[in-house]
Amino acid sequence: MRQIFNQPGDIDTTKPGHLTITLDPLPTKAKTAAAAQLCEHLNSTETRYPGTQLILHYKIKNNA
Structure with missing residues (x-):
């Protein structure tokens, strides 16, 4: 981590x-x-960046 x-x-x-x-x-x-795999899990939660309506999306370069 x-x-x-x-x-x-x-x-x-x-x-x-x-x-x-x-x-x-x-x-x-x-x-x-x-x-x-952690990125996939976090993306599935559709968490919003605090104080905004933006959905956080995580990925790895060359593995997007």
Whole structure:
């Protein structure tokens, strides 16, 4: 988890109604796959960014 929270990434607001967080891949394929599964789970909750109506959407670069 620590590596996921320390990964660089991008924030994109161009998709209407969404705030997309795109993380760089982690050091290993296994860790990247685990992070991608976490992203899928978080996306299924359709959580809104606090104080806005923007739905958070997470993904991994090259694994979107």
